[in-house]
Amino acid sequence: MAILHLQSLRWTSDGELHDADRVILLNTLIPQCIPSVQTELIQAVERIALSQTTLTAQVCES
Incomplete structure (x- = not known):
């Protein structure tokens, strides 16, 4: 059982x-889900990640 x-x-x-x-x-x-549901949830996470646009600082090494 998962910790709350x-x-x-x-x-x-x-x-x-x-x-x-x-x-x-x-x-x-x-x-906590069965494999077929896990696949759907993983796809949902991927869709959320792709829909977010954020700016990140560029790091360059000189």
């Missing part, structure tokens, strides 16, 4: 679960 972790979830203005919290929730559920 309590944390608050962030919601968007349109009532949807914030993408970052959705990924956390899906990653928590994946190990």
